[in-house]
Structure formats: C-alpha cells, structure tokens
Amino acid sequence: MPILQRQGTHVSRRTLLASGTCALTLSATRSMAAQTTKLPLPSAPRTRELSSAFPQKGEMIVQRWRAPLLETPFDVFDKGVFTPNDRFFVRWHYADIPVKIDVTTFRLKIHGNVEKEVSLTLDEIMALPHVEVAAVNQCSGNSRGLFMPRVAGGEWGDGAMGNARWTGVRMSDVLKKAGIKPGSVQIRLQGLEKPSLPGSPPFLKSLSVEHAMDGEVMIAFAMNGQQLPHLNGFPLRVVVPGWYATYWVKMLSDIEVLDKPDTNFWMATAYTIPDTPRADMKPGEAGVKFVPINKMVPRSFITNVTAGAKLKTGINHLVRGMAFGGASGVKMVELSVDGGKTWKPTQLGKSEGKYSFRRWESNVKFAKAGDHVLQVRCTNDAGEVQPPTTNWNPAGFMRNVIQSTAISAA
C-alpha cells in the first residue's frame, strides 16, 4: 500500500537527520506503534489515525487523507510559541493539488478591474520590500468536533490552528504592480488547487479592496524562516492577520480585482456565520441572517495539564499555556482553580506581536484534596473576553468558550 512506502521514506529521512542510533530507535518506534489517537470529543467517533507519511510533515492527526485534513497534536502547543512547520495543520478543500511546483515557471496573475494585467514571477515578487508578522492561522471550523449538538463537517479537536512568523511582501505593493482602477470593491484570490469535478465551484475567496490595501495583508513566501511546506501553500500564501484561515489562500496564483461584490459559493454560502453576537444561534432557529466569517475572537488554552491529571496538594504546580487575542493583542489571561468563581491574572510571556500566540503561566497550589476545575480565559486589547457558555451555529464555526480542565488534587 502506498502509505507503508511513504512511512518508510519518512523514517529514512528522519534517520539521516538524527545524530545517533538512540534517535533512530525512538523515531522508528513512534512511527510504527502510535497508529491512532483519541480526540476529547463529546461523542464517538473519537479515534483518528496518526501518520508521519505526509510530505514535510511529522506526526499529524489524520482527519482525512484526501483532500488532506491534518490536525496538530495538542502537545505541540506546549513546546513553544511558534508551531513548527512540520507540525502545522493542513486543510485542503479539493484533492487536485499540484504535486510539483516549479519556481521558474510559477506565475501570479493579477487581472480584472486593473490598469494593466500582469503575470509576476517569484523573483519579481521577492524583489518587493519584505515584511514580517507573527500571526495565528486558525481554521474557521477549529474545534468543530466539540460543538453540541454535533454538526457535520471536518471534526477537528482544538488543533486546526498554528502560529508562525510569516515573511513576505505587502498585498498592497503587489496590487500596485497592476494598478487598481477606481470603482473596485474586492480582490478575489485563487490558488492552484483545482476542483475535483468540472462542475464543482472553484475555491475563491475575496477581501475588500480597503482591507487588501491596509499594509497588513501580505503574500508570504516564508514561514518560520523556511519556504512554505508544500501542503501549507508553497510557494505563496495570503496572510490575513487576525482573520480566519479561509482567507489565507494557499498556492496563490490568481488575483482578480472585482467591481462588484463576490457572490461565489465560497463567499456567499460556505464559510458564513450568523450575523449575531459571537456568531451564536439556537439549533433550528429561523430567520437568521448569515454573513461571511471574518475576524477571529480571543482564545486561551492550558497546554501542560490534561483532564484527569492528579496533582499533589501543598506544593506549587506551574500551570502554563498559550492564548491569542484574535483580531487584537492579548491584554490579559486569567486562571481560575475553582470552576470560575474567582480569577487571578497569569504572568504573560514575551509578546511576539498582537496577532501571535502568547505564552502565559501561573503557580497553583491546592490546600485540600479533592476535585478541581481549572479554567483559563483571555481578554484582548479590544476588550473582548472569552465567555463561560459556548456559542453554536450549524456549520460549527468560530467556537469560543472558556476552556475547563477537571483535575483531582491528592
């Protein structure tokens, strides 16, 4: 079977990189033994395959082999503020992904309502001024598997997100190469991913011209200092800091400047949320207006204590994790050890910029034995705070609730 060959290849590559036989043994053992994992979802099925078979990827949770949906195992988020490229989540809509991209023939075309249609080489793009941003890339449907009632879709745990340092060029500088004509309202982004069938709607996403020209939206050619992994959008990927990943089009090859709003399936029907606070509605509720998903909201996670952990009484435990503010920076992360009755601010780690993950930590001591619920909540610079009750919508987008981790002290 193709999968076995791929795993063999991967072990070989790791072996070359490893410096000793000890590392070889560990990597081979992990690859062979850890075949599945269980996600903490509210109902079955919870089991997912684990695989290191995807190109340029270490061990990932396989939500779907084709088109690839690969989730980052949650323990990766405890290791540092940046998510390594080889553990960064992967999400494709269609299986027809080019397996070879030649840097000498690749072109980014800009057309539509422009002064001059252009087709740019990678060299021409990389000759523009470079910019850098640390930013969270999070799937609109991250944590969909935790929705209750459950909804159909990619049944992610919390690992359809990652944080990277993106290097690239400003979208505004690229658009100036073509010159946007007056009366333009949106730019429509398309990558090299092709629909599976001739009639399937091509994956197209649009941003307002104002947003695209704000100097923050960029086209990245590097992720954590390396060229983008193939499955994360090599050679060029749109970066829309603070916005959900659906707009971060991978393998960007085509920008069309529109003089009227985009009504294609992927803007008008898919990736829409209730136009209500927190994109929240009741199951079956009628008459709800839907709008395209947009800015992210604050989230925070405990990364070094898992549910069911047994912690000793009378000594300090360092509880730590990470948070992000969504469309603005992390202002405060608070921890509660009594199920949300009282909250104490945690110590924040170094800021890598307002769109980045940020580490937090706190010392916790339990005086008495018994069951406790640890909770963590983030407040962002815009004053948004994670709420105690969860939101719900039929597509399972934009989950946001205070995380609870039940532990016992003994």
Add this chain to the structure above:
Amino acid sequence: MQSFSNSRWAAALFATLALGLVPLPVQAQTTLTLKTSSVDLPDPLHQFKGEGADAVNNNCLACHSAEMIQTQPKLNAATWTAEVNKMINVMKAPVDKADVAAIVNYLVANYGTK
C-alpha cells in the same frame, strides 16, 4: 520549558507596544531562495465494507477519501440526505439517480442516529 525569567519583562513590555506587522530594513531583505517543490501525497485508500457499500465506494471516493464520512458524528437521515444532495447539486457529483437511495441508506445504517 522553563519559567519566564524576570529579564524578559522589559522586552515583553516593549514588544507589547509594537505593531503587528514589522517591515524589514531594505538591507535585511530575506535572502531565502525558493526551491522547486515536488511531493507525493499518501492515501491508504480505505474502502467501505458490508451490505450496500458498493454504491458509496463507487460514487463518493473519487473526490474524497472515506474518513470524511467515517469521522462524522451520528447524523440523522435528513442530514445525511442533505450531505448527499450537496455533493450532487453544489459539487456536481455525477451520481446515478438509482444510487442515491442506496448511498443514503448505507450512510444512515452505518453512520446514522438510531
């Protein structure tokens, strides 16, 4: 990971004031050279089994692998019907009309609410 050291606090305070996007000085243009990328994409080609599986294997697996269905929570018949109809009406999957009921029946029998 070690606990945050005190010396990091000054840096943290300073960085908090910084904007999200950092222009690099022209002299510091990244010197990365992009290299042609060529990969193989793995797929163990899982198949559905049991009574009625043929209709699902023949119609659904051309565009996506089986886990798209196998990882779903138990869905009711109306939801499975809507999913199949979405594939036909939106994605234009060329599903034989005679197969639609067989697909829905298999999904409800194996992945439906009881």
